[in-house]
Amino acid sequence: LTKPEPYTPIEWRDGRVRYLDQTHLPNEEIVRETADWENVVSAIKRLAIRGAPLIGIAAAYAVVLAAMTFRQRREKLERAIQVIGNARPTAVNLSSAASRMLSVLPTGGAALPVDVPDLLLVEARRIHEEERHACEAISLHGVSLFSRPIDVLTICNTGPLATGGIGTAFGILHTAWSNGLIRRVYACETRPLLQGARLTIWECMKHGIPATLINDSAAGHLMQTGKVGAVVTGADRIAMNGDVANKIGTYMLAVLCEAHRIPFYTAAPSSSVDVTVRTGENIVIEERSADEITMFQGKPIAPSGTHALAPAFDFTPARFITAIVTERGIHRKPFQFDSREQIAGPGTS
């Protein structure tokens, strides 16, 4: 994990945010640079920057950019922080990063002190650093789930591109593979935006991990034919009872795992735990535009006028989850997440 990453999904450099525009991967590696906080918001909205932890980091840097723009005007900055925190609804990291940045603002009148951008930058860098460390801890804890070399299935993208660190589920896969405990990663392509095909396969290749791409709908067949030893996924939000909101299709994998007696693991930093939400049913599932299903790369793939439903996430009840891995350790049922700082429960190890 000390080896430098072969690519940098986001960084703060010379008063600007530099990020890899993930909408062009794997065909082009386009790095964009901006000093405009609204550009970062739109990059989050259009998924150029994506992944629950990474959009939290991006949000934090966006707040710094907003502070550099609005300088001492508290009201403007606070409004910008609100816009940033609401760029997308499902991942809690976004709003919690925004709240943390807000809490850094000194109390007082309408005029902020001149050093606020610097204060905010320290906090943004801390958020980034924490996510990096969380990934490393998740990876190290997660390896203990594996005892003999198996093939593992994952969905969506949970590597550096999603997290700013080595990854959550991907971090575990990477570390377990480095230790000879994973032979091959099967990646669900992850419709509609194909993060599995475009990003996870790309990241596996960059790191040298043997990977095989499948259609999401082939997961059942793969399990039925004995090809999957475990499923490991990330999480966009975790409720207090351990219900998990994650990429659409995750729930399907969990049900299939139960039917085939295959362990189903969720990996996420505790920043993805939302202690304001008791169960997954209370998590807002983002509905994306129907175009994401009916169009592909600007071309229609369904008749014009097609009615479509495009939920971006689904929720997996805790009972389907074998273990949740956070930077604090391996959590087992019954899950009981108390507060962001304090994760405990009978099964915590």
Added chain:
Amino acid sequence: LTKPEPYTPIEWRDGRVRYLDQTHLPNEEIVRETADWENVVSAIKRLAIRGAPLIGIAAAYAVVLAAMTFRQRREKLERAIQVIGNARPTAVNLSSAASRMLSVLPTGGAALPVDVPDLLLVEARRIHEEERHACEAISLHGVSLFSRPIDVLTICNTGPLATGGIGTAFGILHTAWSNGLIRRVYACETRPLLQGARLTIWECMKHGIPATLINDSAAGHLMQTGKVGAVVTGADRIAMNGDVANKIGTYMLAVLCEAHRIPFYTAAPSSSVDVTVRTGENIVIEERSADEITMFQGKPIAPSGTHALAPAFDFTPARFITAIVTERGIHRKPFQFDSREQIAGPGTS
């Protein structure tokens, strides 16, 4: 069902096969016409003509074209029939249509009688007509599965485009909808070739059936949120014990149905029953080219060099299937298909 179809997937006209090239739907309705049997084989291979019953019909007409080409040369014709019957491996209709056509050839020496093309055309037309009638009977039997208006989920394409008649699963959906027993059809897009998005939505629109497109991976979420009253799918091959080979993703739907206590119905003509196969495990699952997953409309959607698995079908064990509808009636567990001509079993009604 007496209303003329708004489109014609295949027909014999003036000594030629005319077919709608399904690879261009829904964007263009391109009708091709050929007198070359090998063109029909390649149309089947590249899925311009597809759907288990329809490729049986196409194969029969292709044999007529071959007979018109080879005239009295038995050996050439018999070899062509073999090539036609092996154009694709999973659907039994193809090889059984080829066998039927072969059995029409008069016994005797190397030279066939001059009227062989006419004899073969009679048989090909009979096969087409039988498939049409089977669809009508399936539709009428299938309606009895519904007693109150519900929303139904399907996968792939099972309408006129797949069958040459009103359809198998689609025929049931169409008839039940006409009778007020289905409100809406949810169509899985059906990766990798998007037959659901491109063809089923198109056919629903042509027939006026309210339809909603979803990603395959959203099926679990849809069931979890109570939106699916039943799943109805077609079948590419049915084993004697009722195990069903069908489009990749069908098995996933069956497992999800069991987990949500939603009925799962298979609809197919008895020509899809393969009495040489005792259980689904013995059915050959066609592996398609990795390009079907890694490319989309000629453009890469995964990194170059991606390793991919592309099973075109999966098999659903009989225990997951609530009922199988054929032109003979509703079959219930334990399924017991004896021979193509004789379908019987304790649950047959």
